[in-house]
Amino acid sequence: MAEPAPSPPGEAPGTEEKPLLWVTRPLATAARQFAKSLWRPSTVIYPFERLEDPKFRGEVAVASGRPIGVGEIWDNYRGVHALNINTCISCNLCAFSCPDVCIEMVTVPGGDPKHPKKCPQIDYGKCSFCGFCSDACPEGCLSMTTRYELTAHKREEMVYSPAKMFEVYKSKLPMNPIRVERPKNEDQILLDPPICIGCNACARDCPTQCITMLDIPKTTPKPGEKVPKRIWKEPVINDSDCVRCGTCISVCPKDCLFWGTRQ
Amino acid sequence: MKTNELAARLTSKFGEGILGVDEFPGLLGRVRFDAAIASKLFHTFRDDLGFAHLTMVGAIDWIDHREVFYTLWSDADRVYVMLSANLPSDAPTIASAVPVWPSANAHEREAWDLVGIRFEGHPDLRRIFMPEGYAYHPLLRSFKIHEPEDLEVKVRSE
C-alpha cells in the first residue's frame, strides 16, 4: 500500500497563490499575449514562409520572443531521400534494412548487360522515414534531405524511381549530416571450403569487388570423390572492403558461404 | 524478501501446487504454479504478501502449451514478481483474477481476445480489441499475418 503522504511544501505549485479576483489573471494573461502578438504572431504562413529558409528562421525567432530559432538545425531532418546513382554499388543493404519493405531494387542504365546495375526505388506510400536505409548505406550515396512535401494525386506518383531521387540529389538540398556510429561488427562472411565448387558467382556479383578467386591447391580430395579436371579456385574476401551486404551468400549455389566469426 | 524465502513460504503453504520459483532478471522471481491453485495463490499474494498492484496479465503461445503470466508489484518491498502457469493448448482455462484485483478485468479480456485464454469467473469476458464474432485469436503462432482475404470472409460470415 502506498504511504499516503501529505503534499510537501513546494510540490504543489500554484495552490499557495490564490487568485486576487475571479477572472483577472486569465484575462490579463490573454491580454498580454494579445499585445505581444499584435505585430507578429509566432505562427508561420506556411506555403509563403518556409522554415527551411534561413532568413525566415531568424525573423520568427526575434519576433515571437522564442529562445531558439524555429527549425534552427533544419538540416538534420529526415525527409525525401537523395540518391547518388553514380556512387551506388547496388549492394541491396538499403532494401534489406527497410522495415516497411518499401524499397525495391530496380535496374538503371549504366551497368554492363550481364550484370545490370540496380538502384533503390522507394515507395513513399509505405515509407516511414525511419532512416534505416541511409544509415545502412555503406557508400553514403543514399541520404535523406530536408524535402518534406510529398503530396501527389496518384499512388504511382508516390513511388520515387532512382532517377527521380537522383534529381533530388542534384537539387543540392541540405543532406542529413548525421552519420551514425556503426558498431564494430566481428561477424564476417566465411567459407566452408569442402563444399565450394569455385563457380565465381560470388566474386562476379560482389558490389564492392572485394572477392577475388584465388587458386587453391586442392591436394587431398576425399576418397571416392571424383576430382574435376580443372584448377580449384576459392573466394578470398578482402575484409576491409567488404560492406557485409550478404550478396555473395544469397547467390552462392552451394550454400557454402555463411556468417561467422573468424577465430 | 529474497527469492528463496518466497519459494519456501509458498511451498510450505501450497506444496505441490508450486512447480518452482525461478530467478528472473530484475524481478523477485518467477513463480510457476499449477493452474488449479490459481485463485488461492492470488489471494495469498494480495493479502499475505502485500502485492496489491497487478500490473500485467499476458499469455504466450508455446505451440504445445500456453503460458499465462501475471506480474505483481508490492509497494512495501518495492519489487515485482511474476506468476506463470502453463495451460494445455486444447483447453486453456484458468481462474480469473478479477475478484482479487479488479484491474485484471481489461488485461484478461485482452488475453482472451489475443491468445484465447479462458478466464473462469470473469464477469464480462468479451473481446476487447478485435470485433465481436471474430474467428481468430491473433497472437497464436498458428495465425499468419498475411491473409487479408481470409480475414475478411471470416468476419463477414459471423
Add this chain to the structure above:
Amino acid sequence: MSTITLFSASDAIAAFLLAHIAYVFPAPVKGWITSGDVVLGLASLIFGVILLGASMINTIMLIWWERKLLGRFMDRRGAMHVGFAGLLQNFADGLKLFRKDTFRPSKADSLGFWMSPTAYMVTSVVIFGILPISTGWNGGSLPLTLLLALVIFSFAPLFIFLGAWASNNKYALIGGMRSAAQMIAYEVPILLAVVAVVVLSGSFNLTTIVLEQRNYWFWAPLFLALIVFLTGMLAEMERIPFDLPEAEAELVEGWNTEYGGMLFAFFMLADYVRYLVGSILVVLLFLGGWTLPTYVPSALTSFPLAGIFWFMVKAYLVFGGFVWVRASLPRIRTDQLLRLGWMRMVPLALLSVVLAALVVAAHCLPVLGCVPSMGG
C-alpha cells in the same frame, strides 16, 4: 429633424418609384398607388431590405472581427488569405456552405426541423428594425422599444429547443434543454439590470435612453448593472464561458448537431446577429449610444454619419470584450451557470436598481443642484 434619415430616404425612393410606375395604370388604380398607404408600405419594404443587407454585412464583419481578435489572443493570425487581411474569408465560407447539400435525418420531424433555423434567423434580424442606430436611423420610435427588443430577443430558446427536439438527436436534445433553461434563467437578471437603466432614464424608449445619457453615460452610476447585463448577455448569446448548449466537448455541436450546409449557416449567422444585437444593446443602454462626451473635439463628431460611425465602433469594441472573455475563460457547468444566475446576478441586479433609484433621488436633492428633467 432636418437631416436625412434612413426612413425618409426609403420614403423618398418609394415615392419616386411609385410615381413613375403609376403612369402605366388607369386613373383609379393610379390614384390608389400614389396614395400614402402604398408609399408607406413600399418604403417599409425598401427600409427592410436595406436594413437586412446592412445587418448581414455587419454580422459577417463581426465574424471576421472575432476571428482576427481571437487569433491575436491565441498568438496566431486568424483569417488572412481571402481579401485584404481575410476580410472576404467569411463570404467565401458562406458561399461554400451555400453550395452544400442540406439534408434532414430520416427520423427528424420535418416541420420543426426546417422551421427552426428560419424562425431563429427572422426573430434575430427583426430586432434591427427597432434599434435606433443613430438619430433618425430607426424604423419606428415606439414608446416601449426596449421591452420589444428584449421580448424578441428572448424568442430564441423556443426555436432552439424546437430545432433540437425535432432533429431527433440525443446531443441536440440535451443541448436544447440546456439552452432553454439557461436563457430563461438569465432573462431575470437582464430585465432587472434594464430596470435600473429605465429608472435612471425614465423611459422605455431606446432613443430617449440614449439622449438621457448626454450628461454622463450610464455605465458610471450603474456599473453593477453593466456587469450583470454583460454576464446575462453572454449567457443569452451562448458564448464562452456560457456556451453550454453547444459545448462541443461533450455535446459535439449541441443543439445544431444535425444541421449542415445552409441550415447551419442560418444558425451561425443568426447567432452572430444576436451577438451584434447584444453589443448594440450594451452600447445603447450603458455607453451613450451614438453620442460622444462633450469634451471630445467637435471635428470628431461633425463629419457625415459620425453618429453611426461611433456607434459601430463602440459596438465592435464591446464585442471585442466578449471575444477577450472567450479567449481567457473556460466553460462552466449548467448547475453552476444557473447558480450564478439566480444566486449572484439577481441580487446584484436588484442592488443596482436600488442604486439607480438612489441616483435619481440624489438628483432631486436640492443641495446637489436638482436636475428635475430626470424621469418622465
Add this chain to the structure above:
Amino acid sequence: MSEMWVNMGPQHPMTHGLWNLRVRIEGEVIKDVEPEMGYLHRGIEKISEDRHYNEIITLMDRTCYVAGLAWEQLFIVAAEQALHITPPERAEYIRVLSAEFQRIASHIMWYAAFVQDIGLMTPFLYGMRDRDLILDLFQSYTGGRLTYEYMRVGGVRNDLPLGLTDRCRKVCDWLMDRFVEYDRLCLSSTPFHERCDGLGVLEAPEAIAYGVTGPMLRSAGSRRDLRKDRPYSVYDKLQFDVATATTADVTGRYLVRMEEMRQAVRIIRQCLDWLDDHPGPVMAAQLPRWLGAPYAPVGNEAYLLKRNYPTGVGFSMVEEPHGEAGAYIVNDGGEHPYRVKFRSPVLINIWASKRYLPGYRVADIPPIMGSVDVCVGECDR
C-alpha cells in the same frame, strides 16, 4: 427524462482518438459507463514477432504518438535485458534526456487538449506553440519531429550535435516561464476550479485496486513513481522529487502534471551538465551482427542452425507520461523476439472509468476523461 445510452465516440470531440465511451445517463447524471476500445488496434505485438529488434523501434514511435521516445525507452530497456547488452552510460543519459523532454512534450499536449475540453481554446495554441520548441530540439538530434526512431538496442543512433546542450538549456528556461503562464490561465481562474475541483475522485486504495497508475495515482497522495521506486536507466543518479497531490480529483492531476514538468526540467538540466562533461561513445562496442547498423540478410536456412545467439527474457516497467508502461520480451534465440507483450497504462486508466465516472454529470465527462490523458494509440496498440 428517462435513462438513455449515449455513445460518446468513436468520433467525438471528447475522445481524443478513436474509442467509444457508452454512457448511461439519467437527465444529466451518469449512471454507468462502458468504454469500448479496439478501433486503433494495429496488432503491434503480432507485427513485432516478425521484426528485428531494432525494427520494432519504428513501431514504438507509433504506439504512442505523443510519447514516442518514452516507449522507445521502454522497449529498449527490455530488449537489452533480453539480449544481454549493456549500453554505454552516455547513451543512457541521452535517453533520459530524451524521455524527460518527451514527458514535457506529452504533458503539454495533455494540457492543451485538456483545457480545450473544458472550453478554453487559448491554451491549446499556447501549448502547441511551446511543444514545437521541444520538437525542434528532437528534430535537431533525432531527425524526426513525431516519429523519432532514435534509440537503438545497445545505445542511441547518434551523438548530440554541437551546441545542442546550450540550446536545450535555453528552452528549459523558457519553458519554466511558460509553465507560470499556464498556471495563470488555469489555476488562477475561478471558472477552472469550478469545472475541475472535486471531479473524478479516485482515492489511492481504489486506484491501486483498479490498476490506475501515473499522475492519476499520484494525485491521490500516493508517492509511487517507478523512477524512484525501481530506478531504471540512470534515474538513480539524478535528483528529483515525486510530484503528488492530495485531492485525487481533476485539479490534483493538473497539479501533478504541472509539477512533473518542472521536475523534468530539473532532471534535464542535470543530464545536460553530465553530458557536457562526459564525452564518449553512444553505442555499445559489441553487438550481435543482426543488431548492427547494416541489417544484412541472414543467410541460408541451412546455416541458420549454426548460429549461437543468446536466449533470455526482458521485463521492463517505465514511468511513461501517461502512467506505468511495461514490456515483456521473450527471446528464444532468434533475430525476432518470440513474444512481446506491452502493458498500456492508458488502457487500464480508461477502463477504470467504470469506477470514477458514475455519479457525475455529462458535462463532467470531458474534464474527467481529459485528466486521464488518453492516448488511444498505446491503449489499443
